Amino acid sequence: MNSVLEQILATDTVKTPAGESLPLHSHIEANGGAFLQNVITQVKPKVSLEIGLAYGISALFICDALATLPTAHHIIIDPFQTISWHGVGLNNLRTANFGAMIDFREKFSHSALAELVEAKTVIGFAFDNFEIFSAIRVGQAENPIAMCCHRIPDSSLAF
Numbered sequence: 001m002n003s004v005l006e007q008i009l010a011t012d013t014v015k016t017p018a019g020e021s022l023p024l025h026s027h028i029e030a031n032g033g034a035f036l037q038n039v040i041t042q043v044k045p046k047v048s049l050e051i052g053l054a055y056g057i058s059a060l061f062i063c064d065a066l067a068t069l070p071t072a073h074h075i076i077i078d079p080f081q082t083i084s085w086h087g088v089g090l091n092n093l094r095t096a097n098f099g100a101m102i103d104f105r106e107k108f109s110h111s112a113l114a115e116l117v118e119a120k121t122v123i124g125f126a127f128d129n130f131e132i133f134s135a136i137r138v139g140q141a142e143n144p145i146a147m148c149c150h151r152i153p154d155s156s157l158a159f
């Protein structure tokens with residue numbers, strides 16, 4: 001486990017880029033993170049996708065596992081990283097040296113996902129613990145199943 005993640009889980013706090021300490025919340029638990037890493041180790045995706053960065057806990061677990069694979073990178077979508085999460089998630093990923101591996105899009109998932117489909121992006125692994133895929137299914141896309149799953153040929157979705 002990278003030292004940034006280790007420190008956050010040990011203290012139950014995160015630090016803003018300005019150094020302010022904040023209580024950790026809204027994150028995946030360590031056993032959930034281990035599950036994601038296990039899936040990634042088996043699936044070996046070239047490109048992975050995550051909706052909802054928050055303080056970056058699941059992304060730190062995911063990038064830890066992706067770092068063992070050559071050329072893998074992680075696309076992250078979250079429209080509220082700056083306004084609600086004070087840039088903490090991105091800062092954590094950069095501090096953990098995952099900056100070059102991530103492709104962060106500060107956009108709503110319905111528009112960022114549409115762009116990925118338009119660009120014919122092939123996703124090998126995807127994680128969403130905010131059920132945004134479900135929200136899209138219910139309300140925001142004309143053909144949401146095709147939109148979310150068509151580009152995931154090995155069906156390695158983890159919710």
Ligand SMILES: C[S@@+](CC[C@H](N)C(=O)[O-])C[C@H]1O[C@@H](n2cnc3c(N)ncnc32)[C@H](O)[C@@H]1O
Pocket residue numbers: 026027028051052053054055056057058059077078079080081084085107108109110129130132
């Ligand atoms: C439960 S938190 C994610 C926690 C993170 N995956 C983790 O385990 O550390 C949900 C995230 O979804 C983001 N979010 C809310 N609405 C969104 C949307 N329409 N598109 C993308 N992200 C969204 C929020 O800003 C928040 O960061």
